[in-house]
Amino acid sequence: MNRCVFLARYLWLALLGCLLSAGVQAQSKAVDEITVGMSIPSLQWVFYLMVRDGVMEQAKALGIKKVLVSDAQADPARQVSQIQDMLSKGIDVLLYTATGSAASAVPVRLARQQGVPVICVDNFPKNVECDAYISTDNLAAAGELARQMIQLTGGKAQIGLLQGTLGDSTEIARAKGLDAVLSQAAGMKIVDQKPTDWLQDNGFKVAQDMLQKNPNINVFIGRSDAPALGAVQAVKVANIDHKVWVFGYDGLPSALEAIRDGKLDMTITQQAMEMGRTALRTAVDLQEGKQVTKVQLLPAFVTTRDNVAAFLEKHP
Template identity: 45%
Template sequence: MLKSKKLLLSTLFTAMTLGASTHVFAEGLTIGLSVANLQADFFNQIKQSVEAEGKKKGIKIITVDAQGNSATQVSQVQDLITRQIDALIYIPAGATAAGIPVKAARAAGIPVVALDRNAPDAPGDTFIASDSVTAARQLAEYVGKVTGGKGRLAILQGQIGTSPENDRAKGFSEGLAKFPELKVVAEQPAEWAQDRGFAVAQDMLQRDPNITVFFGRADAMALGAAQAVKVANLSQPVTVVGFDGDVAGLKAVAAGTLSATMTQQSQMMGRLALESAVALKEGKEVPKIQLQEAILTTKDNVAPFIANHP
């Protein structure tokens, strides 16, 4: 709890500082927003936030959608550079070629805000993301609590090699270490997608119908797993948890389809990304890493997030 308070205070201080230092200079700038895939609600939330904040400040936002394709994203960012953007907010479409757009922007003297994912070979000038290690650890501890520390656990992975997948894997494993009788019996990528989550979870259940827990490392995959559990008509109850706090995921928590998710503060992260982009353009000092708290969300506390996403 103390760490969460410190994270929140740090976030508020950073946002207030950046807001105070950049507001005077923001009007008239052009910021490129390169999004991994707008089919994902999480990225749409960020897009909405960046564009709304840009409108308030008189900043032109040019948004491009890579639709999950790294090669497409490289081409789109190169086009943004030729359009002489003042800064780039960049959400890599995957691990492959993730550093190329950052290097190209740097070569053109354009500062880069990496958001949600950071290219290991070419990190952004600042990196904004949820503290996924801490959040996934909290989620594992929740699963341990609601299952009595026993069960057969299946994990649906995101894109291998991306920072959210790596961090959520690390944190969840750390949390599970407290529950030696909660065994991981299956683990397979489902590429962040609901249809893949359904297919992979269905295959896992065919191989092991005694699975008692699914962790989808994104809400979309968790929803796919929940659907697979429903059609399998199992004799045992199955706990399904996700990560992101997508609108669909939050509604599923409220309905009891998912037991829990970790709600990311996507609207706040979008605003912070824009403030950071402007600050970098003006030569201001911006922290290299800006991690935000993700909030364990269950049926007990989900309603406010559905009404007003953080």
Template identity: 45%
Template sequence: MIKFKKLVLAAVATTVLAGTAYAQGAGKTIGVAVPNLQADFFNIIKQGVENYGKEKGYKVVVVDAKGDAATQVNQIQDLIAQKIDALVYIPAGATAAAVPVRAARKAGIPVINVDRNVDSDPGDTFIYGRSVAATTELGKWICEKTGGEGTAVMIHGQRGTTPEKERTEGFTAGLASCGIKISQHQWTERWAADEGNRIAQDMLQRDPSINIIIGQADGIAMGASQAVKLAKPNHKVWVVGFDGDPGALLAMKNNGTLDATATQQTWTMGKMAVDAVTDVLAGKAVPKDQPTDARVTTKENVDQFIKQHP
């Protein structure tokens, strides 16, 4: 009889806790503004916010800027007009990135920045991956594999965004540890495979001796790897990306078109954004910065990230 009572009490406690968790977001709406859902990285963050947010009882409304900053400003103004309770914001570019933060603040809406910050007008908290540390490690990995010899080029993400600046800094520092300098730089607008492919083709035509191509995101790097395949160089060309997108991890494992990346805690960042929303709406203090680690990923350890993406 005593055992039965304990089981009943445990079941009631579990139900109450579950109800409390759900009540945290009941009747509240999270607006999620992402730069481009064609990119796996942003798509996974979006899914993390959606899935975990719904577990907590929130309604989640997502808008996709398709890489255009002006479109994103308009989309966020529409979200504010819909009276969202919080905004999870990944700026589509450096230009006008502060405008949505100011507009949300004026409406009394908290802002959770993910992956990209707005230096002049930061949100209530910034959730991001430690890009400098991870790309420095990747640069040193390239040094080890090439013996510090070769011609390196870099295909950047969108100029002026937080990850673009930090990944430039990290990769440059890592390569400098063995004296490799970057001979060509080009920037993309959408961090996309087609841009990486086109730019890498141009780079390889200008200098067929290139043996290191750094893409600041996996999409860029995957496009570059196809350009290498098309060019058919008579030497090994090392292609390195960043983010640990599921498609890139599978390509690394199955056909070796990508040599290395750094796997970010993408799902975790989406969940952290929801937890930050919950804390801010409850009047709790949140840290200004919430960094996460990215792990250097090669064919030797890729299986663990394919099995369980962080």
């Protein structure tokens, strides 16, 4: 090859590399200039308010000024529309908790089409991969809940199970964790189970119906605290003549207070605030082009009257 041609080609490649490098740098933003989009299933659900508060706390610490939060009001179609609107406003990252399973993959695909990293929080959408996933280790925590329940009840129970929303990734993981342990305890029988869509009023109605059909139920398990608190109310009005244990999951302030007051027997306290903080830190790392751990599962804590004061004082 002619030496001059070689040098010309070498210089052109070097120049092209500089231009590409400059383009990458131009796309990158300082942390305090990032616009964060956050889509929450419902601002009526205290758990997601706590996750949001963790995000806002971390945003303040990092100097991030723009965090757009949308409330899907438990409507998948509304959630898709809201995320489309946020993308049109030029968000740099998306923190996303899917509302149910219907159309849950659509927001991830929309964001990726625009090169916006997606961090899925708590509930994992179906048939699509997020750039990172932040959640509780629900499999392990639900298994520990089952072990504690077996110990407290002496290994014999007729159980009414208050499910969340069927098909949700959290519902599936908690079911697997619980069932794996209960399957090894012959005396623990699930005699009835119904979905509650994570709602307290539904928990009350479902538990009341279960008690009418089977007054010998002596354990209620709520896949989350809200339906568990509904079961507490149902047991109270039913005037049952035997001890009925009620177990929750989430560590919501209202559930922690119920444990302190002796109304709820146990819950699993998730690190809701830390989930939000972790999600935002991960989002910033992705926006800056850093490598992140794709699946980040946070431990949760068995909470009873013996240790509830610490969680009431400072929620994780």
